[in-house]
Amino acid sequence: MNSLHIKQFIYQLGIPCVGIAPGQFPAPPPPARPCPLAAGQGAERYEPERLLSPCRSIIVMLFPYYVADPPTANLSLYCRSTDYHLLIRRYLQTVEAYLHQHYPSCRTLSVADTSPLADRYLAYLAGLGFIGDNDCFIHERYGSYCFIGSILTTLPLTPDTPLHRECYHCGACRHACPGHCFDGADYDYRLCKSYLTQKKGSLSLPEIEVLRKTPLIFGCDMCQAVCPHNAEIPETPLNDFKENRIYTLSHEAIASLSNREFQRKYGNRAFAWRGKKILLRNMEYLRLPPSMPEQAHGYTQQQHADENRRTYNKRNE
Secondary structure, three states: OOOHHHHHHHHHOOOOEEEEEEOOOOOOOOOOOOOOOOOOOHHHHHOHHHOOOOOOEEEEEEEEOOOOOOOOOOEOHHHOOEOHHHHHHHHHHHHHHHHHHHOOOOOEEEEOOOOOOOHHHHHHHOOOOEEOOOOOEEEOOOEOOEEEEEEEEOOOOOOOOOOOOOOOOOOHHHHHOOOOOOOOOOOOHHHOHHHHOOOOOOOOHHHHHHHOOOOOOEOOOHHHHOOHHHOOOOOOOOHHHOOOOOOOOOHHHHOOOOHHHHHHHHOOEHHHOOOHHHHHHHHHHHHOOOOOHHHHHHHHHHHHHHHHHHHHHHHOO
């Protein structure tokens, strides 16, 4: 089935990149160490029919999010706008409504990042780009600063052809990575700064040292910032990702908030999904003088205890 009119409708929404992936496909070799923050593990990442049966095709869309913010930011680029999950979901729901209007008997299921499926591999199968050495999905025009949203459907749409190309293999991401995650044969998430800023609990001294190498308190953009595929890319054409931006979060802005107040104020932000304590912990690690990294582990445990007491007292006032 030809997908041209579906793609044209999606382009009219302002979404610049769309392709069709098959509903069934062979799985690539599994990663040596799948990140525990990923929603799916193992075979389920490559079996859409576990979510929608029969899944005959997948409509994959890219949502560029790059905006040239001030260099003083301490939040990763991806979480400075309203939570991308919320924004993407609105677009996907609009496309689903269009499909049901034109094909009343079809069934659909929209997914965006939180499903078990391997979003980047779906985008590759849909012919939208390729996966770089830094494990990021790369589009020819918008680089790796793209969110991925997909719609599984029972419609038998003709799939697009994957691109037969690779990144430059220049080594820039490997040299810039604070945790040297790309030094081995496979990406090793365990010292990825983005992962560490979201990992709960106290960090080990090697983990703290990685976190302190750049000023971001949530996420890490180093491997993308140095990637030549991201050189001179345009800003996102989607206004939703340009509005209501927060690029810096201060200790004073959140320390006095209860958990409920924090969620009320920042709950629609991607950096809030792990809670405020983890942000305060990261801030404390970064605030310690360079001569005190060995004290960071115990110091932050004390900060957690103090924060727990303050929260408990506030609830029981």
